[in-house]
Amino acid sequence: MADMSKFADIDIDPGIVRRAAAGDARAHEIIYRAFASPVYSICLRFTKVPAHAEDLTQETFIEIMRSIAKFRGEAALGSWIRRIAVTKALMFLRSAWTRRGQSLADDWSDMTEGDALSHGISRHPDDALDLDAALASLPEVSRVVVWLHDVEGFTHKEIAGLMGKSESFSKSQLSRAYQRLRPLLETQADGQQREGAALSC
């Protein structure tokens, strides 16, 4: 699978990266302007709280300032920044889960089958707002797994590593999330011949 993440679409002149590595504030501002939107968006999707997302965005860019001198350009700058943002957001969520005494596995327990559709979600898969709302209605862990897997292109193994859990945990979270999101997607298949059954696990 090609890296379809928005981070991958952003390109920065290597000269600007070099100047940022030397502590040039203007170069850092250019990098910030380029990546602030995807960084903030991923933090907001993970936490759902703008104030947390703002803090995490700030932490991400401070980490970039600290570490960019070590960036060797072997990977794309966007992938490197994305990894920092994801790590920061997951660290935040983990500490929140710990504070609440909640395990990573049990946040489906509070959800009922009707929850996704009760969050104002209609059955119009072309409507980004509906999908956004459906995603937001998922339990935190599943939302994170869906985003990392389907948008950022992480494998289950990588997700497991990031979350300190097993691959089967990641797969299970994804599967449950898909079951919850499926009503949104069925409409698109309506009126068409549905080719093939659900892919097996």
Next chain:
Amino acid sequence: MSGNRKEDEMICALTAEEYAALQAGLRGLPDTMPPRKVWQRTREQGEAEGLLRSRSVMRRPSSWYAGVGIAAAALVAAIMLPGMLERQADVTTVPDTTGTTPELRLTALQTLMRESRDLESSLRALPNAPAVQRASTMATIADLEDRIAAIDYQLNDPSVDLSDEDRELFWRERVRLMKSLLQLRYAQAQRAAF
């Protein structure tokens, strides 16, 4: 995140069509820009921790006659540039001027400025944006325009003492962003035409 590894993984509970629709939908969700105060706070923290060099430190030590020299060069460029631009053939490649003399850097800067101006003209020549646009395209266009505006702000801020090297870097980035913007707007115009 290689293709094979991903293909080997399971897509539970969804048909291939549903999975494709979900992926396309999620990837099409628009991004959100953080409030402006976030950069301000980040910058202040970066400066407080000594991670960023402040403007006064970034200024290269220079004597008064060096400043006069730069000002004179800028004046000469301002007077001669329009005429030079009319005579020059289309030049789109920007030479790598790292480690070159100030004269060559000035030429590179002129080339970038001219290229930027040409791109602006091409952009203006495109038809207006269609009334109905994809949210993701609109967001990308707005993002590019924001980034260009941020660079323009830096280039025009009288309180910022930019070196020739800085100026060239910013102009190069501006041209790169303008090209992306033009490609996007052109694609948008093409779609609207059909």
